[in-house]
Structures are given as structure tokens and as C-alpha cells.
Amino acid sequence: MTINYPNGKKFTPNTTLPTDEKKKRKKKDFSFSNRGKTLEDELNETNDYYLQLGHAVIHKKPVPVQIVRVEYPSRSAAVIREAYFRSPSTTDYNGVWNGKYVDFEAKETENKTSFPLKNIHEHQIHHMAQVLQHDGLAFLIIRFSSLDRYFIIPFDAFEVFWKRMMDGGRKSVTLTEIEEAGIELKPGAFPRIDYLPQLNKFH
Numbered sequence: 559m560t561i562n563y564p565n566g567k568k569f570t571p572n573t574t575l576p577t578d579e580k581k582k583r584k585k586k587d588f589s590f591s592n593r594g595k596t597l598e599d600e601l602n603e604t605n606d607y608y609l610q611l612g613h614a615v616i617h618k619k620p621v622p623v624q625i626v627r628v629e630y631p632s633r634s635a636a637v638i639r640e641a642y643f644r645s646p647s648t649t650d651y652n653g654v655w656n657g658k659y660v661d662f663e664a665k666e667t668e669n670k671t672s673f674p675l676k677n678i679h680e681h682q683i684h685h686m687a688q689v690l691q692h693d694g695l696a697f698l699i700i701r702f703s704s705l706d707r708y709f710i711i712p713f714d715a716f717e718v719f720w721k722r723m724m725d726g727g728r729k730s731v732t733l734t735e736i737e738e739a740g741i742e743l744k745p746g747a748f749p750r751i752d753y754l755p756q757l758n759k760f761h
Contacts, residue, residue: 603750613655613754
């Protein structure tokens with residue numbers, strides 16, 4: 559299936575990994591601490607837990623895709639051959655908690671010492687700035703996969719690093735800077751990533 563961005567450029571996911579990296583990832587995915595789950599999986603389970611207990615209503619945003627070409631190899635099957643992102647996506651999750659609008663981006667990196675800012679897009683920064691302007695809660699949850707460490711960072715603190723890059727500074731945020739600017743989340747069982755209690759510190 560071919561998926562294109564609104565500007566017509568072809569979307570090509572980076573699915574190729576070096577052989578040694580594949581072995582490393584396969585081994586890590588089946589470890590006791592991770593069990594093959596991505597940050598998205600863990601947050602979806604966490605948000606389901608919050609919803610069931612009535613703590614918050616937060617969901618992952620659907621990706622706006624327009625289907626262009628579909629083939630029907632049989633009467634009971636349809637195969638999408640070409641599709642386009644109708645518009646750039648904003649952030650991953652949004653919803654309501656404690657009377658506040660909540661909007662956040664979730665990212666993970668294999669890097670052990672820093673978070674590359676190329677993982678964030680300018681329209682996402684603009685969107686979170688608008689949320690903050692209207693008194694909503696905007697933040698990022700970042701997972702360092704190799705370290706199994708999670709951080710929640712309020713957008714206004716993260717924006718400092720983005721502006722530094724735009725002014726010609728470094729194109730990543732060091733782990734030390736994230737430790738200082740954010741709050742480390744300790745993964746648990748139920749919920750897996752209990753981030754709601756930290757939002758009280760963002761006011």
C-alpha cells in the first residue's frame with residue numbers, strides 16, 4: 559500500500575534495521591520488563607484503566623487518511639493500494655481530566671544519552687503552544703527504550719529546547735536536561751504508566 563503526505567511526498571516508514579539491532583530488539587521485546595509492548599501500547603492500556611475507573615477520558619487520535627485506490631482480489635477481501643495523509647497530524651493523545659483539556663505527544667527513542675528533536679515536528683510544537691495559550695495541559699511523554707525509563711515533560715519546559723535548536727543550538731535534548739526539566743515516571747502494573755498524578759504539578 560502506498561501512503562503519501564498532503565504535499566504529495568511518498569511516506570516510507572523506516573523498517574530496516576541492522577542485523578545486530580534486530581537481534582537486540584527481539585531480545586528486549588521479550589524481556590520481563592517490556593514484554594514486547596510499545597509506549598503506545600502502554601499508554602493505551604493506561605488510558606483504558608483511567609476510563610474504567612472514571613479518572614479521565616483520554617484517547618489516541620485517529621490518523622486522518624484518505625483512501626485513493628482499493629483493489630478487490632476477492633468478494634470478501636479489499637486491499638488498500640494507495641492512500642494519503644489528508645493533513646499533518648497534531649499530537650498523539652487528547653481528552654479531558656479534572657475539568658482540563660489534556661493534549662500530549664508520546665515518543666520513544668533507543669538513544670541512551672539524548673532525545674533527538676527530529677522526532678518532533680514544527681506543526682506539533684505550534685499545536686501544543688496553542689493548547690497552552692488556551693489554558694489546556696500540553697506535555698510530552700518520552701520513553702528511553704534501552705534504559706526502560708519514562709519521563710513526562712510540560713510543554714513550556716520542552717519548548718525551551720526547541721527554540722534553542724531553532725536558534726542554531728543542539729538538535730537534541732540530553733538525558734540530564736530531561737531529568738531536570740521533566741518528572742520521571744516509574745512503570746507499574748495497574749496502570750502501567752501512571753501519569754495523571756503528575757499533571758497537578760503543571761498548574
